[in-house]
Amino acid sequence: MNAPFPRPGLLDIAAYQPGESTIPGKDRVIKIASNESPLGASPKVSEAVKGGLNKLHLYPEGPATQLRQALATAYGIEAERIQCSNGSEEMLHMLARSYAGPGDEVIYSQYGFLAYPIAIQIAGATAVVVPEKNLHADIDAILAAVTPKTKIVFLANPNNPTGTYLPDAEIRRLHAGLPKGVLLALDEAYAEYATAPDYTSGLELARSADNVVVSRTFSKIYGLAAVRVGWSYCPQNVIDVLIRVxxxxxxxxxxxxxxxxxxxxxxxxxxxxxxxxxxxxxxSAALAAIGIPVVPSQGNFILAEFKDAADARAADAHLRSDGIIIRPVAGYGLPGYLRITIGTAEENEALISSLTAYKKA
Structure with missing residues (x-):
């Protein structure tokens, strides 16, 4: 019997695999795998949400006007140039569907977020993966990869899973080198954590450019991963498209x-x-002291380097035996590394203790 068959290419997509939350046989686990905030959401959030429970029969306010105004006030930007989304990942999909399709190309960096190729493939476009240099996005390589078919460049800054970043000068150099018709989508999910003196958000660049979008999320520093809220600051021409799709x-x-x-x-x-x-x-210092180098990070996580893929798998297994869940990143092409979220003080100490025991074994 014939069955409905999806659009060509969809079954070739490798589905995104979220971090695990449980370990068989363990009643209590320490989950430091998904870059969630160890402090959780503000206590004021639960109080505010309770006030909305008596209106569950009503549709939400579609344009999210109050939220956009609150964001405009908090970040010093214009409310009319903000588009809210169901997590920042939804924005990646909206941009890909809106600006790329069959025959088009979308560029992203070698160790960029795994949601990028998924969004690109769903749109029917071709993903162009640009090699990185020392776990950093390579601006010259990205610019060299641009062709007349290029429609979007996705770039996370700081990047997940490496934690590395590009300074403002490099982001502006990238933008200056792109054709005006190519959209530069800056994914700044971890921007609120960045402390490097030469790191600057792309919000100011987006204010004056017609082809720059900056996306942010409430899932990280605001501790709202469960409710899925993202937002983007866009030029008006992009907003006009997004409100339609x-x-x-x-x-x-x-x-x-x-x-x-x-x-x-x-x-x-x-x-x-x-x-x-x-x-x-x-x-970072504690792991380095026991012989586990760490990639300098501007996020709320670290990328820990092991001798090889077997060593990383063994360390992961040891951590799991101690009830600790971290994130293997072989799916990113980094089999010799493990990504570890910064947890509570107790969780961090447990992690250090477990890996110290592993190294001594």
């Missing part, structure tokens, strides 16, 4: 309430940033 009511009402409450609690956000600023170098 986004799903109706794509950000649910409770998510909008939660995001507004999170934005309003600056003290909680600063505490999350301070916690990461304290523990990121402490965990």
């Amino acid at each position: 986004r799903c109706s009511f794509n950000v649910n009402a409770l998510a909008q309430i939660a995001a507004c409450a999170a934005l309003a609690d600056n003290a909680h956000t600063e505490a999350a940033r301070a916690h990461n600023t304290l523990w990121l170098p402490k965990v």
Whole structure:
């Protein structure tokens, strides 16, 4: 019997595999695999969400006007140039579907977020993967890969899973070298954690350019991964497209309430940033001291380097035996590395203790 068959190419897509949350036989686990905030959401979020529970029969406010205004105030940008999304990943898909299709090419860096090729393939476009240099995006290589078929360049800054970043001068050099008809999509999911003195958000560049989009998320420093809220700052010509292709009511009402409450609690956000600023170098130094080099990171995670793929797998197995879940990154082409989220003080100490025991075994 014949069955419906999907559009050509869809079954060739490798589905995204999220980080694990459980370990068989372990009642209590430490999950430091998905770059979630160890401080969780602001206490003000749960209070605000409770106030919206008596309106679950009503559709959410489609344009997310209140949230966009709150974002405009918090980041000093124009509300009319903000588009909210169901997590920042939805924005990747909207951009790919809107600006690329069969016969087009979309560029991303070798160790970029795995959602990029998925969004590109779903759109029917061709993914062009550009090699990195020392785990950093290579601007010259990206520019060399541009052809008349190029429609979008996806670039995470800071990058996941490496934690590396490009300074403002390099981002501007990339933009200056791109044809005006190529969209530069800057994924800044971890921007709030970045402390490097030469790191600058692309928001200012996007303010003056017709082909730059900056996407952000509430899943990381704001601790709202469960409710799925993202947002992007776009030129008006891109906004005009996005409001036509986004799903109706794509950000649910409770998510909008939660995001507004999170934005309003600056003290909680600063505490999350301070916690990461304290523990990121402490965990990095502790692992380096036991012979596990760490890639310098501007995110809320580290990329730990092992001797080879077998060593990384053995370390992962040892951590799991201690009830600790981290993220193997062989799927990114980095089989000799493990990505580790900065957790609570207790979780970080447990991680260091477990890996110390592993190295001594």
